[in-house]
Every structure is written in C-alpha cells, then in structure tokens.
Amino acid sequence: MTQHSRDLSRRRLLFGGAAVGAATLLTACTSNETPAASTQTKAAGNSEGNNAPGKKVVIGFSAPAADHGWMGAIHANAKAQAAAYSDVEFKEVDGGSNSEAQRSTLGTLIAQKPDIIVVLPHDGKEVNAVALQAMQAGIPIVNLDRAFPDALASRLVIKGDNYGMGVSAGHFIGKMLKDKGVANPVIGEIAGLEIPLTVERSAGFKAALATYGFTVRNRRSAEFTSDSGQREAAQLLQALPKIDAIWNHDDDQGIGVLAAIKQANRSEFFMVGGAGSKLAIDAIKADNSVLKATVTYNPSMASSAVSLARLIAQGRGLGDLTELQVPKEVTLASETITKENASSYDKLGF
Amino acid sequence: MSDATPTPTATPERPQLPAQSPPVDPAETAVASDKAASTGKLSWWRGDGGDGAKRNLGLVGVLAALILVGAVTKPDLYGDPNWVWNNVLAILQLASVVGVVTVGMTFVIIGGGIDLSVGAILALAGVWCTTVATQSYGAAGMIFTALVVGICVGLVNGVLISYGRLVPFIATLAMLVAARGLAASISNKQTQVSSSTFINDIAARKVIGIPILVYILGAVVLAGWVVLNRTTFGRRTIAVGGNPEAARLAGINVRRHTMLLYALSGLCCGIAAIMLTSQATSAQAAMANLYELDAIAAAIIGGTLLSGGRGTIVGSLLGVIIFATITNLFAINGLSIEAQNMVKGGIIVAAVLVQQFQFKSVTRLLARNRVTTAT
Known part of the structure; x- marks a missing residue:
C-alpha cells in the first residue's frame, strides 16, 4: 500500500512538474512581437496651403x-x-x-x-x-x-467603392485575356462572406467582364479567413481542370487561396487579389506566384x-478645388496594384 | 438521458456489493452487467457491431449515389481516370481536418456528452502555435504547443463538466466563446502566417501518391477505432454513455472518465489545428468556423446516438466523407453555397429520422425481452 502510494505520488510529481513546465513554455509562446507596423499618413511637413497650422x-x-x-x-x-x-x-x-x-x-x-x-x-x-x-x-x-x-x-x-473593386478586377482580367487573345476563357471567382458588400463586388466584376464578352465560369464563396479560402480554392481548382484567370475578393483569405494553388501544383492561370494587403503587394512585386495584381479597398x-x-x-476648402468648402461626398477609386506600380503602394499596404 | 425502462442494476439505493470485494476490472463488469441487461442473447459486441455495420452499409450506399450524381452531371470530368483519382484525394483532404475533430467528438457523444467548443479549441491551438514566439522554436515547438493547448483546454472542459457539474452544452458553449476570445487577443485579430516549411509541407506533400493529411486522418481513425473497440477505455466510454449510474455502480470512475473524454477531444482538435494551419499556411482566430456543427452532424449521420451509449468511428468517418463529397459535388457543378447548405440540412434530418425509427424499434424489442426474462 505504501509502495503503491509512493509510486502514485512520484507519478503525480512528474506529471505536475511536466504540466507546470509546459504551462510556462506555453505562456512564453503568446508573444507576438513584430516590428512596429507602419501607418498610412500624408506628411504634413511643408507649411504651405492647407498644411499650415490653423x-x-x-x-x-x-x-x-x-x-x-x-x-x-x-x-x-x-x-x-x-x-x-x-x-x-x-x-x-x-x-x-x-x-x-x-x-x-x-x-x-x-x-x-x-x-x-x-x-x-x-x-x-x-x-x-x-x-x-x-x-x-x-x-x-x-x-x-x-x-x-x-x-x-x-x-x-x-x-x-465595393462595386468599383469588382469593376477594376474585371477590367484587369478582361484586358489581360483580350491582349493574350484567349477566346472563351475560363474565369473563376472566390468571393467573401455573402454579405451586401460581397454581392456588390461580384456585380461589378460581372458587369466589367461582360464588356469583354466574358463570364464567370465558377464562383465559390469563402469567409474572409485563410482556411476557408484554401477550402474553396481547392474545390474550385478541382472543378476547373484548366483555368485562365481567378479573382479572389480578399487578400487575407488569399493566403489560403495561394496555399491551395501551390498544393494542387497549378500555375496555368493568373490571379487578381482584393483589398491590398502588404503580403499581397510584396508577392506582386516579387512576381513569383500566380498573383499578378490586387484591387484596393484601402x-x-x-x-x-x-x-x-x-x-x-x-x-x-480643398486646395485644388474652386469651392471654399470641402465637398459633401468622397468615394475613393479602387486602384489596381500591379508589378509596375507596386513600389509606390508600399506605404499603403496594411 | 437513457430510455425510460430501468435496467436491473440501476437501483436508487446504494449497491449491495460486498464491502471488501476483490478487485475486478470495472470494464469487464460493465460489459458483463450490460450483457445481463440485454438478456444475454445480444452481447454489446455483436449487437453494436451488427447494427453499426448495417448502418455503415447504408452510408456507403449514399456515398455511391452521390458519386453517381457527380458522374451523370459532369461526364466530361469523370471520363478522365486521372481526374477521378485526384478528386478522390481532394475529397479526402477536405475531409481530413473535420474527420480528426469528429473522431474526438464521437468519443464525447458516445460518452453521453457534447463538445461545442471544438472549432474554438482548434482556432486557439492554431493561433497559439503560429505566434512569432512559438514559431521561433521551429516545427517541433509548434506541434508541441498545438497538442498541449488542445489537451489543456479539453481538460478544462472536462473538469468543469465532471467535477464542476456543469451541463456539457453550457460548459462547452462558454468555452467556445472564451477560446475564440483568447485566440483573438493573442493574434491581435491578425492572420498569422506560418513560415515553417515543415508545417506547410504537411498539406503540400504526398507520399506514394497520397497526401500526408490523408495518412494522418487514417492514423487517427485507426487509433480511435482500436481505442473504442479493443480497449477498456473504449468499452467504459460506451458504458458511461449508455447508463452512467450503472457504470458508476460497476466501479467505473465516471467523473474521471468523462474528464478524459473531453481531453481526448481537445487532443484531436490540437492535431487538427496543425493540419488546418498547414493547409492554409496560416492561422487566425476566426478559423475552423462552425466545425463543431460539421463534426456533430457527421457523427449523427454516422449513427452515433446523441444521448450516448452507441456509435462507431467508421460511421463518423463515412459521415465526414459524405459531407465532403457533397461540398465537392456542388463545387464541380458550380452551384451556390446556399443550395449546398440546404441539401446538407436535409441529409441531417433524414439521417436522424431514420436513426430514430431504428432506435425506437430496437429499444422496444429490448424492453419486451427484459420483461419476459424478469417474469
């Protein structure tokens, strides 16, 4: 009996020690120190016009x-x-x-x-x-x-401009394929969570492609997360054995989409991203993946x-406008970031 | 929890066991007592196995029908054997992560509980193992972290449920919210990219033409099957889920066993976290969204009884593969996610209706037999 209980207590001690050790190690592992993220601001250096302190x-x-x-x-x-x-x-x-x-x-x-x-x-x-x-x-x-x-x-x-994002992506893909002379191209779309803004983006994409006479062959909706992006992209690639272009709505879920493309060993098409994350801009600049452009929602x-x-x-008012007051509405254009202009967007990636 | 007919052993008074009874293996006793309960004609083995086998055959039939629908709707794709093989692998890869989670879930449900926190544990383990600090320890550190986080969170669930006497639904619901919250605060709501090539290769590499993820799924399913069917732990799980009071009287430490079941589910989530992080080459707090529902649904259509005491690992695996095949079928036909979700819902309802019907007839039969032997 004593022998038994001593064994038990030793085992407990070992287990306890291991548990405490693991806990210390794990709590040390929650740190996420990364270099301070840069922010996107307009420098107020020169003291002319509107930049002058008021x-x-x-x-x-x-x-x-x-x-x-x-x-x-x-x-x-x-x-x-x-x-x-x-x-x-x-x-x-x-x-x-x-x-x-x-x-x-x-x-x-x-x-x-x-x-x-x-x-x-x-x-x-x-x-x-x-x-x-x-x-x-x-x-x-x-x-x-x-x-x-x-x-x-x-x-x-x-x-x-969500609709405009779709339009920019549609025009980039349409123009690329037209220039390549691809007739009847296979175009895939990986949308985000099905909320109004996603529906607007898809509507813009469809409308812009229609001006080239193209349509979306297969559309899967992910959930703005990288694992859902991977899941839907893997199925899309399976559904379309040969693809010419893909638009993926969101660069964050794009991490998963790119992973799925790599896992399926596919590279016969090009892809356009959405939002304009730092990772996406870096990938476009490096030009070593299927990601060739991304449309911003900055x-x-x-x-x-x-x-x-x-x-x-x-x-x-705004310096370049004649009016003395700031306008009532500003809708930002969705800009297309490609390899050529990626370096000027370095500061704007998030 | 269990059916209304009281089993002979489940008397409300304290047991009339001899005070100094010689040590007996509790699981043996449980099996023996259950044998007695089911009139000795049906052993747990044959009764469970035969029933499960029939059900699994039905699931294979459903699977075959789904593949047939695919072949009819997309003859051009199914005409290429190369594509068909790749598609089978794609379905298995899609099923792999949820499959591992479902193995743990099956144990918990057979043991009479439910774990709503599996998706959240998976996300927490995934986020914790991809922090900058963890990644600095390399792939081994990441795997260790994911597994330990999974087990620890599962243990917390288990302690709350078995020793804190919380209803499993409430305890794991609370964990669902809390674990996702902790994951969000650790990751600072950012997507954490895994830079470990070892981890990322798990999803990208194949060995002898089969993806590593599929091997992992196979290993976990095999281990789950052996533990459930060939060890005292597994038999105790069925006893605890079938009739906790009888299990307790038979000498099983029901509380400790229940706690261990949730830890096992947590371990499965830890393994799945590594797999999903590898697939997405990243992790974030919102990952594995609603996996708890996928896992529960797969276990249910696989024939696991939601009230506990019955279920098979193979059935759960087939359930997961059926759902993955439906997703694949809708994707290759370019149909919307909405339609896909409606079909999935319909299949769950149909499976439970069929199961309820069978369960009722089986219990009625058992009850009748019990009455005849008693008189």
Missing part, C-alpha cells in the same frame, strides 16, 4: 473594435494622421463590438463638444440617430465608409477622413 481643433473618432487587419489599420491610420498635425487634438472613444455600445460612447463624446467627429458605424442605420443628434448640436459628422441612410446625419461621407481612407475633418473644422 485654428486648434478637437477631432473625435469612433469606429468598431478591430476584428481583422483592415479595421486595425483604420484605427492606426486615423490616430497617426491626427498626430501628424500640430493643430489637432485627437479624441478616440471605444467603438465597442456592437451598435449599442457605439451609440453610448458616441453620446459621451458628443457631450464633450469636440469640433468635429469622424464615425465609422457598425451599421449606418443603427447609429444614424446619434449622428443626427450631433449634427443638430452643431458638431459636424464625417461619415467613414458605412453610410448613414439620412443625408442630414453627416457633413461629409468618405467611403470605398484603409488609408481613415487618414483622409481625419485630414478632411480638420479642414472642415477650420473652415477651409
């Missing part, structure tokens, strides 16, 4: 908590751009994980009476009322990316929103 303004900022790379870049860019101006005080409130949380923190921000507020809402419809309230209290709202349904709820809307729009908010608060 009236001191307080800019409020509210956006959903970062749940993926793109949203993370939105937060970082807004902050960095504000820091680049000596006449801007930046006040960010926690956007939380849903509209309810965002409404309440926005309420406290409004009570502090900043000169102007930049808002990227969880859902334009659900935050509309609070934005309207701010406008009525005399605080202009700059609406970033997801539009409020009420035109009175914002002074300026600045957003990306989080640099947060930097531009802060710059425009500053001008509105200071009552200034």
